[in-house]
Amino acid sequence: MENKASRVLIVDDMPINRMILSSLLASNGVQSDQVESGQECLDMCREKNYDLILMDHRMPDMDGVDTFLALQDIFAKKKIKVPVICHTTEDARSNINLYKAAGFADVLIKPVDPRQLYEVLMTYLPEEDSFAIEEKERYVNTMIDHIDSSNVSDDAVKEELDKLPVWLKSVPRIDLIAGISNCETAEDYIDALYIFYSSINSKSHEIQTHFVCEDWTMFKLSVHSLKSMARLIGARSLCEEAVALEEAAENGNYRMIRNDAPAFLSSYKAYGKLLSRITEDEDIKHLSQAASEQKSLREEAEPPEDCTRSVLFVQTNSGIVPTSLEKSLTAARFKVTVIPDEPDKIITYRSKVDIIIYYPGTNDKSHIKLTMNLLAEMCQDDSKLLCIAGDPQDIDIAMSSGGAFRVSRTYIRPIDIDSFVKDFEYFSRLLAEYHRTKTLFIVDDDKDYLTVADHWLSSSYHVSCFDNGQDLLQGLATTIPDLIILDYEMPEMDGYELMKMIRNNPDTHRIPIIFLTGKNDRDHVFRILEYKPDGYLLKSSQKETLLDALQRFFEEDLFNKSQQ
Known part of the structure; x- marks a missing residue:
């Protein structure tokens, strides 16, 4: 008997979430349909049968719970049982038993841990389908590649690690595996590491100034941007200290900041000495030169054959x-x-x-x-x-x-x-x-992150970077980009204020906007979603994840327009 392929229905009002989930499923042999509302979910389930449903909890008009209850009537009429997984934010972790008591088969926590998603598929997809044992084993191996970098040991990462100079492998306080996994290649990791090293003096002075002046709003923003870069290069302990100080500033715990900030700054400045050889090492210069040559080759490559007609x-x-x-x-x-x-x-x-x-x-x-x-x-x-x-x-x-x-x-x-x-x-x-090379505007007050993002994206897109809202508005006066990636938390003019100005301008109101954020806690994400951006990205996203999310965004835009 021929095995049938499993099909999963993804229900989420955020395009980026749908893209990421569908990409993980499709690349491993599991088909999916995607809808953005509870009503669309009900319509699809009346027409078709699914083996599994991934249901976002927080959706406008009809939330996940209301949709789930309405689904039960549909399933009863069809005389079928379909497991429905609640797809929700971190705050729901303590309420998993309540979701299960309501009838949900299980709960997935955003952002999705690939191992958790794998376990859900192994548990709830039918055994007789084409997601058979050998396919499941391949799926495990692929998923593990996406899991937290401390567990990564695949050949590709080892190959990139071998390119790094010996002295760098003995530097304490840096997880090179995490850094390579985040940046994908040794060349890109060295670029990120150099950006981190080059800004130590200026950024530590900036944080010190805000600390002495007790300007806690600017202190929080400065520590927030450092947190993202520290996570990117694999400086785990520095990242954790930055997270603690950022939360203290947000919660008004200034006593903790006064106690812990001096040691934090001392620890941060120590990386200047630990990484001092980065400007002189010949191996690193060779890696940077190789990266530049590869970029030039990509830019000079002949355009692909036109298939549009x-x-x-x-x-x-x-x-x-x-x-x-x-x-x-x-x-x-x-x-x-x-x-x-x-x-x-x-x-x-x-x-x-x-x-x-x-x-x-x-x-x-x-x-x-x-x-x-x-x-x-x-x-x-x-x-x-x-x-x-x-x-x-x-x-x-x-x-x-x-x-x-x-x-x-x-x-x-x-x-x-x-x-x-x-x-x-x-x-x-x-x-x-x-197929036209898209133009991206990236707005972030963290210049280090802008530099990294520019390096990551410039081989695939025309990228312009802005470190404040006023410069972005001036840029929009001369160029209309295909997408704006907008930092949510910025001084003077935050992301929401900028988005309102862009959406209220008849010349720019159609430009899609994706919010960029360093936080994925419930309140923060809900606050962002209330503003109805076209998506949101985490600053902690690895290079591959970021590129894939953008590609999926433009793919979905193409398909949606083709149906109009």
Whole structure:
């Protein structure tokens, strides 16, 4: 008997959360659908069956608990049982038993620990599906790579560690494994370490000044920015001390600050001596030079072949209608490749097109669904657009499959050729826009973090950095970016005030904004979500996580626009 693939429904009003969860699931063989509200969850569950549901607790209009209760009526009518996992913030950890008593199968704490997610999948997904033993073992290995860097020992990290100079490996108070895991490569880690080292004198003086003047607001912000850099390079103890002082300033515990700040500053300044060889070491200079050369090669590389006007036409049989559609697209200067709906043919041509149209023409329901699932997974993995055309009964079969979640448009016979071609012209423009190198504005009063973020993102995006709100507004007067990544906590003008100004300006109100924050506690995150940004990112995110989140953001934007 052929194993079926598991499907998980992700319910969360935050795009970034949906992206991260779906990416973790999809990369390991578990399909998912994503919705942003309780009502959409109910609609999806009436139409389709799921093996597992990941349900955000805090959502507008209908929260996770209300949605869960309404789901029980749907499941009762269908005579099925589906485990629902509550996906919520750290404060719910002490209430796990209450959630379970309410009927939830389990609780996932944000930000999701990959090991915890793995355990949930192992526990609640059906054993007979394609997430079989060997797949689960592969999933474990992949998840472990994402777990806290103190547990990482995979070959890739070891290979990067071997590139570091011997003297650096003997420096106390720095977890090199954590630093490499956060930055991904030895070259990027050295860059981050150098930025950290170069700012020790100026930043320690800044913190000292705020401490002496008892300017606790600025003291908190300065310590907050140091905390992020300390975590990034693997200076765990320094990071923990910074966290404690930041919390003390926030809670008005000034006695603790007066007692602990001098020792903290002394410990921070000591890193200047510990890392003093970083400016003279030839191995480090070689790593930095290699990184610069790699960046230049990436910038000089030939642009990829334009696939935005290439269409893969997957059909069961040729006929008058599919032939007419093919000729119409060809006349509109699209390059159309026609292939039979056979898996090996589809896989062969997957890298050569960005738009796929499927024209089923068979009474074999299982074959249509198999083809649909393959096409949908391919389109999700490679950011392609998928359309379905054909007879009403064939389209109904296709749209009842698991692959329906990736369909941008359906065309039922008789097909309006002019509208059909106009849609494909629109898709081509969307794809050209998607493949264009995006412009990012990053706003953060922490100049060290700006430098690191610029290094991480500049090979994939056009990046402009601003350390205050006024400079950002001046930048917006000349350039409209594709995305603003905005620090939430800043002096003079915080992220929320800036966002209000941007959203109230008719020239800039459409620019998506993602909040950048160093905290993930309940009150802080809820406060951010109340402002309705397009997402939020943690400053503690590793390089790979940050790049993946941004890629998923633009992928979801492409797909959403294709359905409009």
